[in-house]
Amino acid sequence: MKDPETADKLMPDHYYGTRRAIIDTDYFETYNCDNVSLVDEKKAPIVSLKEKWKNGAANRTCLGLASVGFPNLFMSTGHESPSVLGNMPAADARDESRGTISSCFKTCIR
Known part of the structure; x- marks a missing residue:
C-alpha cells in the first residue's frame, strides 16, 4: 500500500476466521489506483435505500x-x-x- 493511512484503515481489528476473509487477487493493490478510494463508514455513514427513499x-x-x-x-x-x-x-x-x-x-x- 502506498498510502499508510489507507493501509491502517484496512488493517483488521478482529481475529482471522471471525469475519469473512478477503481472498481476492490484488485486493489491497487496488487501493493504489488513482480512481479508487476507501470510504470510512465511521466518518461517512452509509445511508440505506430505505432511508434515502423514505x-x-x-x-x-x-x-x-x-x-x-x-x-x-x-x-x-x-x-x-x-x-x-x-x-x-x-x-x-x-x-x-x-x-x-x-x-x-x-x-x-x-
Missing part, C-alpha cells in the same frame, strides 16, 4: 437500474424501470436489464 417523491434512478449515491448497486427490475410498464414476462424484463447492466460493466472495464 419520502418516495425524491426517488431518482436511471431507468430503474441504478440510483444516485449507490454507484455499486444495480437493480434488474427496480422501481421506475420501463419493465414494469410493459406487458412482458418478468424473465424477459430481467434479461433486458441484465444486458444493460452488462454493458455498463464492459464500459467501466475499458
